Amino acid sequence: MTRGHVTEHLSAYLDEQVTAGERERIEAHLRECATCRAHLESLRHAVALTRGLDPVPAPAGFQAAVRARLAGATQPRRGLMFPRLRLSWKTAGLAAAAVLIGVFSINLLRGVQPARVVVRNDLESPPEGIAGAPTLRGDRFATPKTVAPGATDIAVLPTVPTMRQIIRTAHLALTVEEFDDVSRRLVTIAETAGGFVASSSYTQGSGGPEGVFTLRVPAARFASVLAEVEGLGTVEVRRVSGQDVTEEFVDLRARVRNLERHERQLLSFMDRATKVSDLMAIEQELARVRGEIEMLTGRLRLLGSRVEMATVEVAVRQQTKERGGFWDFGASLRRMQGAFLATIRQILAAAERLGVIASALVPVAVLVLAIWFGIRAVRLRTA
Amino acid sequence: MDEPTLIARSRAGDLEAYDHLVGAYQDRVYQVAFRITGNREDAWDAAQDALVRAFQGLRSFRGDAGFGTWLYRITVNAALDIVRRRPPRVGDLDPVWTAEADPAAVAARRDVQRRVHQAIATLPAGQRAAVVLRDIQGLSYEEISRIQQVPLGTVRSRLARARESLRLRLLDLAPAAPEEDRE
Numbered sequence: 001m002t003r004g005h006v007t008e009h010l011s012a013y014l015d016e017q018v019t020a021g022e023r024e025r026i027e028a029h030l031r032e033c034a035t036c037r038a039h040l041e042s043l044r045h046a047v048a049l050t051r052g053l054d055p056v057p058a059p060a061g062f063q064a065a066v067r068a069r070l071a072g073a074t075q076p077r078r079g080l081m082f083p084r085l086r087l088s089w090k091t092a093g094l095a096a097a098a099v100l101i102g103v104f105s106i107n108l109l110r111g112v113q114p115a116r117v118v119v120r121n122d123l124e125s126p127p128e129g130i131a132g133a134p135t136l137r138g139d140r141f142a143t144p145k146t147v148a149p150g151a152t153d154i155a156v157l158p159t160v161p162t163m164r165q166i167i168r169t170a171h172l173a174l175t176v177e178e179f180d181d182v183s184r185r186l187v188t189i190a191e192t193a194g195g196f197v198a199s200s201s202y203t204q205g206s207g208g209p210e211g212v213f214t215l216r217v218p219a220a221r222f223a224s225v226l227a228e229v230e231g232l233g234t235v236e237v238r239r240v241s242g243q244d245v246t247e248e249f250v251d252l253r254a255r256v257r258n259l260e261r262h263e264r265q266l267l268s269f270m271d272r273a274t275k276v277s278d279l280m281a282i283e284q285e286l287a288r289v290r291g292e293i294e295m296l297t298g299r300l301r302l303l304g305s306r307v308e309m310a311t312v313e314v315a316v317r318q319q320t321k322e323r324g325g326f327w328d329f330g331a332s333l334r335r336m337q338g339a340f341l342a343t344i345r346q347i348l349a350a351a352e353r354l355g356v357i358a359s360a361l362v363p364v365a366v367l368v369l370a371i372w373f374g375i376r377a378v379r380l381r382t383a
Numbered sequence: 384m385d386e387p388t389l390i391a392r393s394r395a396g397d398l399e400a401y402d403h404l405v406g407a408y409q410d411r412v413y414q415v416a417f418r419i420t421g422n423r424e425d426a427w428d429a430a431q432d433a434l435v436r437a438f439q440g441l442r443s444f445r446g447d448a449g450f451g452t453w454l455y456r457i458t459v460n461a462a463l464d465i466v467r468r469r470p471p472r473v474g475d476l477d478p479v480w481t482a483e484a485d486p487a488a489v490a491a492r493r494d495v496q497r498r499v500h501q502a503i504a505t506l507p508a509g510q511r512a513a514v515v516l517r518d519i520q521g522l523s524y525e526e527i528s529r530i531q532q533v534p535l536g537t538v539r540s541r542l543a544r545a546r547e548s549l550r551l552r553l554l555d556l557a558p559a560a561p562e563e564d565r566e
Contacts, residue, residue: 011539015542050549051519058409059427062427063405251469
């Protein structure tokens with residue numbers, strides 16, 4: 001654009017929102033410049049198009065909905081406004097202390113358990129047989145920010161909208177002694193957990209048979225399945241991830257709800273429509289809306305199934321067999337070393353756990369002391 | 384009952400009085416919400432939010448700006464809130480079932496309406512609100528400046544930029560429109 005053009009002032013000029021001086025300059029320029037004249041015409045036209053938009057009145061039932069929302073929002077509050085409770089300072093203090101301690105202990109429980117998990121994580125292949133430990137470990141891995149222990153079990157139900165919706169996936173690479181045996185046992189593990197083997201592949205590699213199995217198991221059994229699979233051989237790679245899709249879930253559900261409302265509205269339009277052309281237009285829109293609802297619910301269902309059924313991908317490789325004599329001394333030595341290290345690690349882990357719990361208790365102890373002194377002070381003053 | 388009385392009684396919590404105000408303003412509120420959010424579902428929610436918020440916030444309404452201006456401000460904010468919170472879904476449907484006899488004319492008209500609606504929906508939030516308030520609601524620059532709480536100059540430039548974007552997007556709808564000058 002060359003100097004002197006007045007394009008950026010044309011909008012204000014149309015609305016007569018320019019000063020007299022500007023107006024003079026613009027008009028003088030317009031007389032000479034065909035480009036700006038054309039621009040003004042085209043702008044005028046665009047503005048006219050916008051102004052020509054049909055008015056959009058509020059839909060039927062809108063006013064009633066506002067009223068209902070306001071009535072719902074104001075009435076129940078009235079009853080709760082003035083609770084007739086006269087608390088003494090002592091009772092209030094005690095109640096506050098109880099609440100604080102409760103909150104603290106809950107936080108404590110929350111804070112301590114993931115710490116245990118981190119400790120366990122450091123062991124590449126934790127010894128089996130600790131009841132409860134596998135569940136805990138798996139869940140914590142998949143959901144680092146879960147609200148409370150135990151909540152994860154509910155979280156897998158897609159019908160509870162506010163619960164976290166998490167797609168869990170694990171990748172494991174195992175070295176095993178007997179490939180065929182392990183592949184059979186993988187199927188058994190999946191089936192006893194209420195899941196299935198979604199796919200499996202098998203190749204005869206140079207070092208022995210190799211295969212990849214994809215297990216789909218109910219999310220609630222994810223952790224125990226993981227532990228069982230890990231028990232089949234030596235774990236070489238272990239990757240557990242949880243993808244939080246709660247937001248997408250909520251969003252999809254909201255969109256479906258909106259569309260359904262829209263559909264109902266269209267249906268009510270249809271009852272009132274008299275012209276054939278109107279009916280056809282509504283019909284067309286209805287078909288579109290239905291289609292979109294179907295698409296979104298399909299996506300919801302897919303997500304739901306992904307959340308319900310966790311995926312465990314296992315790559316299995318058979319260990320090359322040592323061809324030693326009647327006693328494989330090296331293997332025994334390795335086993336002994338492994339057992340020795342495992343015990344030491346367990347002792348260290350237990351010590352660390354104790355330390356964590358002790359340090360978590362410190363603030364509670366301080367709080368209790370402070371409250372106790374506070375109550376004593378109040379008592380002394382009143383006595 | 385006149386408007387000041389209705390406002391005073393609504394402020395005291397009279398739902399009946401506020402209902403009358405809602406009846407008087409709902410079309411304006413809904414239309415602004417619809418053009419800013421771009422679709423009916425969000426418009427419904429935004430307009431509802433605005434009217435509920437207005438009732439709850441009536442206490443803070445001082446009456447120096449005029450009830451309509453004040454309500455517009457709440458509506459624009461509610462609509463922009465929704466736009467910010469939800470991914471934009473533009474042009475869900477064309478706004479009105481026009482009652483014209485000739486189906487071809489209806490179709491053509493609806494096409495134009497949809498194009499303009501979609502063009503507005505692609506504007507940046509501030510410009511979109513400005514153009515909706517000016518060219519759809521027909522408010523003055525001063526009112527828009529009060530609603531958006533920006534200086535007059537900003538209203539002017541927002542409108543200029545918004546209309547220029549609309550002009551470019553709708554060039555083909557204007558028979559006499561020139562190409563964008565290439566000097």
